[in-house]
Amino acid sequence: MFQALEVVVTQPTPGRYEGFSAICTHTACIVAAVADGTINCACHGSRFNLDGTVANGPAERPLNVRSVRVDGAKIVLE
Template structure:
């Protein structure tokens, strides 16, 4: 009778290890910002992430005023900035790095700066979040407008 008990214990041990390893692997760290995301979006495959210096230099010309539509904005992915013009002649500059998971925002439309990674949206007027999951505002950089150019103040 000892043989079946030993066999049963061995099978139980194998089954326990077989179930434990995948659970432990699932709890491990992952450098992918989309890992563990239950939305199915932004799994980190080829989504841009913010890696530039977050503080553009004072006096840096960033875009022409003609390239920023009234009631909207333009994204400058290389500088990781977004420039908006909520009303004619009123310009704002924000980081283009989403405060939720660090993706670069994807569009400026319907009065919002939108991030396709997880659906966050921000106000074009002050960078505050208007649609979750983001809860923190985009960092704003003061600008000056002269000669048709938007420049970091």
């Protein structure tokens, strides 16, 4: 998670990286962690799948996509 940039990056399958806004779509809290296969918001318990879709509410909308790419050993926000 790149907290200062408000971006969370996941690797749903080996070699595939996806970026999302770290702002929860429920009440705009910053998500707290990526753990146990989900992106987790500590404010009200929303959980998002590694592809940004809602796994468990109260959030009803997926996380906003942020474009990322791998450049050598770095993950770059586009």
